[in-house]
Amino acid sequence: MASLNDVARLAGVSKSTVSRVINQEYGVKPATIEKVNRAIEQCGYVVNQIAKDLKSSKTNLIGVIVPRVSSHAMSASVDGLSHVFDQKGKQVLLANTRQDDARICHYLDLFNQKRVEGILLFASTLNPTVVQAIKRSSAPVVVIGQDGSPYNIPSVIHDDYRVGFCAGEQLIKAGCQQVGFLGVQAEDIAVDQQRYQGLESALTTLSQTAPLFHYQGQFSIQSGYVAMTAMLAQYPDLDGVFCATDRIAIGAIQALQAQGITPGQAVKLMGVGDDELAQVVSPSLSTFNYAFDAAGESGAKMLLELLETGQSHVSKLVMGFNYISRATCP
Amino acid sequence: MASLNDVARLAGVSKSTVSRVINQEYGVKPATIEKVNRAIEQCGYVVNQIAKDLKSSKTNLIGVIVPRVSSHAMSASVDGLSHVFDQKGKQVLLANTRQDDARICHYLDLFNQKRVEGILLFASTLNPTVVQAIKRSSAPVVVIGQDGSPYNIPSVIHDDYRVGFCAGEQLIKAGCQQVGFLGVQAEDIAVDQQRYQGLESALTTLSQTAPLFHYQGQFSIQSGYVAMTAMLAQYPDLDGVFCATDRIAIGAIQALQAQGITPGQAVKLMGVGDDELAQVVSPSLSTFNYAFDAAGESGAKMLLELLETGQSHVSKLVMGFNYISRATCP
DNA sequence: TTGAAAGCGGTACCAA
DNA sequence: TTGGTACCGCTTTCAA
Numbered sequence: 001m002a003s004l005n006d007v008a009r010l011a012g013v014s015k016s017t018v019s020r021v022i023n024q025e026y027g028v029k030p031a032t033i034e035k036v037n038r039a040i041e042q043c044g045y046v047v048n049q050i051a052k053d054l055k056s057s058k059t060n061l062i063g064v065i066v067p068r069v070s071s072h073a074m075s076a077s078v079d080g081l082s083h084v085f086d087q088k089g090k091q092v093l094l095a096n097t098r099q100d101d102a103r104i105c106h107y108l109d110l111f112n113q114k115r116v117e118g119i120l121l122f123a124s125t126l127n128p129t130v131v132q133a134i135k136r137s138s139a140p141v142v143v144i145g146q147d148g149s150p151y152n153i154p155s156v157i158h159d160d161y162r163v164g165f166c167a168g169e170q171l172i173k174a175g176c177q178q179v180g181f182l183g184v185q186a187e188d189i190a191v192d193q194q195r196y197q198g199l200e201s202a203l204t205t206l207s208q209t210a211p212l213f214h215y216q217g218q219f220s221i222q223s224g225y226v227a228m229t230a231m232l233a234q235y236p237d238l239d240g241v242f243c244a245t246d247r248i249a250i251g252a253i254q255a256l257q258a259q260g261i262t263p264g265q266a267v268k269l270m271g272v273g274d275d276e277l278a279q280v281v282s283p284s285l286s287t288f289n290y291a292f293d294a295a296g297e298s299g300a301k302m303l304l305e306l307l308e309t310g311q312s313h314v315s316k317l318v319m320g321f322n323y324i325s326r327a328t329c330p
Numbered sequence: 331m332a333s334l335n336d337v338a339r340l341a342g343v344s345k346s347t348v349s350r351v352i353n354q355e356y357g358v359k360p361a362t363i364e365k366v367n368r369a370i371e372q373c374g375y376v377v378n379q380i381a382k383d384l385k386s387s388k389t390n391l392i393g394v395i396v397p398r399v400s401s402h403a404m405s406a407s408v409d410g411l412s413h414v415f416d417q418k419g420k421q422v423l424l425a426n427t428r429q430d431d432a433r434i435c436h437y438l439d440l441f442n443q444k445r446v447e448g449i450l451l452f453a454s455t456l457n458p459t460v461v462q463a464i465k466r467s468s469a470p471v472v473v474i475g476q477d478g479s480p481y482n483i484p485s486v487i488h489d490d491y492r493v494g495f496c497a498g499e500q501l502i503k504a505g506c507q508q509v510g511f512l513g514v515q516a517e518d519i520a521v522d523q524q525r526y527q528g529l530e531s532a533l534t535t536l537s538q539t540a541p542l543f544h545y546q547g548q549f550s551i552q553s554g555y556v557a558m559t560a561m562l563a564q565y566p567d568l569d570g571v572f573c574a575t576d577r578i579a580i581g582a583i584q585a586l587q588a589q590g591i592t593p594g595q596a597v598k599l600m601g602v603g604d605d606e607l608a609q610v611v612s613p614s615l616s617t618f619n620y621a622f623d624a625a626g627e628s629g630a631k632m633l634l635e636l637l638e639t640g641q642s643h644v645s646k647l648v649m650g651f652n653y654i655s656r657a658t659c660p
Numbered sequence: 661t662t663g664a665a666a667g668c669g670g671t672a673c674c675a676a
Numbered sequence: 677t678t679g680g681t682a683c684c685g686c687t688t689t690c691a692a
Contacts, residue, residue: 028662057669115379349672350677
């Protein structure tokens with residue numbers, strides 16, 4: 001592949017001159033420009049950004065680590081953030097951990113070697129190993145989805161505790177007295193712990209009851225189905241279920257229907273995330289709108305501010321939400 | 331940020347020696363290794379992969395261009411391909427055109443400057459400008475989703491014509507006699523043209539009729555709704571609709587229901603893609619299973635083979651599909 | 661207006 | 677076993 005040197009030789013000028021022409025610098029004789037451009041054309045020269053990056057120690061690269069991309073939350077977030085970075089001329093290096101948290105550290109290190117300017121980490125857990133890896137990263141890291149502020153890590157989170165509380169409120173308002181929670185792994189503070197605690201708080205505060213159960217499954221329709229089936233057997237009297245995600249809720253709906261129960265009547269339920277699925281499923285699923293694209297954008301902007309000013313004024317950004325009432329909890 | 335030189339000075343040895351220690355090369359005195367490692371620790375040295383990349387002219391970088399990531403097809407494909415690249419130690423540089431085809435060329439050029447080793451392009455159109463940009467790319471390009479073989483561009487495609495034909499077959503078998511097509515922009519050969527032509531061929535061959543209409547809208551539920559509403563007004567007698575994607579079909583279902591028509595009875599319909607939505611919507615949507623994750627993987631493997639052997643034995647890979655019969659076309 | 665040379669942070673060959 | 681040095685491809689003084 002042709003280099004500056006090749007072009008220079010071909011045009012019969014020096015490297016410096018070619019460099020000047022390429023970067024449209026001031027003070028090159030038009031005739032020389034012409035000569036050089038012909039040479040560039042002739043040998044199909046393409047700038048070597050690697051060499052430039054090395055020389056300037058600037059890569060315009062942003063690392064993004066995700067647990068997977070095929071979920072409403074992830075794909076919307078990635079669309080959001082990529083737009084922001086795009087406008088700033090930053091390129092996105094994408095790493096997919098496939099839900100294997102151990103790989104987070106691996107990618108954090110790899111990204112630092114590649115000299116990314118900053119890293120956006122979509123975390124489902126924030127264990128000590130990960131925190132440590134973040135701490136030793138030279139590139140600033142913004143965490144999305146979990147609260148890193150206790151470790152002084154700038155984060156964008158959803159208002160998970162309050163969502164749980166609202167869910168409790170709504171279920172109580174709808175007349176539920178036996179309410180359970182379908183969550184995920186305990187390590188997921190945001191999705192499992194916070195949402196559960198919010199619910200618990202609402203139930204104790206507003207109706208002097210405690211959640212009937214706290215099931216911990218996976219992020220899938222399948223898992224929601226299994227969970228709901230099991231809980232239904234164990235607590236035949238339950239009349240309200242708060243599901244940590246819409247997909248889990250969809251599984252729960254299917255499980256209820258399999259038992260001849262119409263969701264929204266004897267048993268009310270709701271999910272979180274406003275996945276397109278929620279609008280489409282029948283009966284339609286009451287849920288909370290989480291602005292995932294905005295969260296991605298916000299994380300990106302936060303990181304950019306961190307890069308530009310050396311520090312961000314916001315150390316923790318809590319995204320709001322809206323309750324969307326549909327058929328499963330009218 | 332500390333460099334080899336800094337470490338060398340700190341350890342009182344030469345760059346070469348530090349390099350040897352870092353790369354665990356053979357023939358360094360244990361005491362020296364110890365010294366160097368202490369120095370590395372002390373100044374927090376991190377390998378500069380940019381410098382290595384320049385020296386070795388090898389980046390381990392793969393460029394991936396997508397029109398957007400928040401769709402079932404895209405997100406599943408990206409999950410698939412990232413797994414394959416991961417295993418080979420390749421990193422993914424992700425570009426999001428946001429459905430703006432003009433940006434494809436921009437990214438192709440940018441990626442070449444960044445010296446990616448290869449490019450995976452998810453295309454919704456393959457216009458002459460794009461073809462030209464692909465041709466001048468030094469990094470090999472594999473196209474996914476559109477057939478580039480006429481231009482001698484290796485591609486992974488879905489069997490769009492045959493899907494259209496099968497859809498026609500199924501609708502006819504279900505008794506439909508007035509069948510229309512809800513497509514997308516004409517530039518999308520695969521999704522709009524091929525699927526339509528397959529349908530047309532089935533109808534003319536098997537029932538000596540022609541499609542009632544060929545509507546061209548967008549890739550969204552909303553657009554499907556609008557389209558179905560309009561077509562229903564124009565062709566009140568229609569009894570079968572083939573939708574280019576599941577999301578369009580979902581919109582169509584909602585439009586039918588808004589008119590008091592039960593999809594699957596007087597009007598049968600089916601989509602393409604086996605989006606999770608199709609399983610969840612009510613009545614459930616008959617569709618064709620496209621293995622998007624496998625398509626992503628295949629594209630990745632094809633590209634890797636191209637990189638390793640200099641040329642691929644496969645120049646066009648056609649992915650199969652399965653018909654999934656559900657309530658909208660029993 | 662142009663060229664020579666140093667340097668970004670590594671690797672690799674040759675000498676010592 | 678170690679160090680010196682050239683070089684990867686580009687930018688950027690400094691001189692000419």
